[in-house]
């Protein structure tokens with residue numbers, strides 16, 4: 126999904142992370158008695174978990190091994206001024222997508238008597254600290270409810286196509302960003318806590334929370350070409366093409382639990398699913414995309430989220 130070339134990007138919504146410093150204000154780093162709780166929350170809100178995949182000899186760190194922190198050069202953000210920049214650089218595309226998704230929810234929520242709380246993204250390289258623990262390319266993008274921020278590793282989009290097998294289309298990347306902002310919305314609506322009740326499995330609360338986030342990403346997608354940038358009034362994104370939707374579906378399919386398990390171990394264990402099958406992730410993204418309606422994303426209202 127391409128940006129209109131002349132929209133302006135707001136880099137203040139994205140921070141550069143890295144350098145591995147521990148414990149920001151609040152200091153809720155993993156450790157001590159809190160560790161277990163923090164890790165649990167973190168595990169439940171991940172978009173995906175690259176550590177479950179075979180490393181494939183591409184120079185990736187072994188699971189659990191955190192590479193030395195490297196900071197995303199803040200100078201790179203200064204190159205992100207317009208939609209044209211978002212069309213040529215992954216970093217600028219994250220910034221543009223964050224801008225568009227937040228502008229959408231800020232405009233949409235008042236219809237439900239709610240106000241969107243601005244949620245920053247930390248774009249980092251290597252590893253960085255979050256209030257939910259260490260973020261690294263071994264854990265994938267996630268939303269941390271303890272510091273109300275989205276964390277995205279700059280190299281993740283390459284991993285998405287090279288290791289998960291998603292296509293490298295723009296909407297595949299934008300879907301990942303929009304999914305994490307779906308978790309931010311769930312947090313603001315008081316729904317995220319449900320993910321911690323009910324264990325794992327295809328119909329578990331955790332899977333329902335994830336599929337709802339996929340659906341919310343679809344709702345944004347349907348409206349994305351109408352969300353204007355404040356400065357110019359021009360919509361951030363151009364109208365969708367069929368190829369865009371195929372890209373998003375390839376990403377949703379690539380991060381399905383069944384597909385990841387099959388690739389990692391050669392077998393599928395539905396009882397341990399945390400995010401849902403490839404089919405259900407595509408189904409719920411499409412449900413949001415086709416209806417454009419937040420109310421159609423209530424994955425807790427249906428008997429089965431599959432099929």
Ligand SMILES: [Zn+2]
Nearest residue numbers: 170171172335
């Ligand atoms: Zn998620």
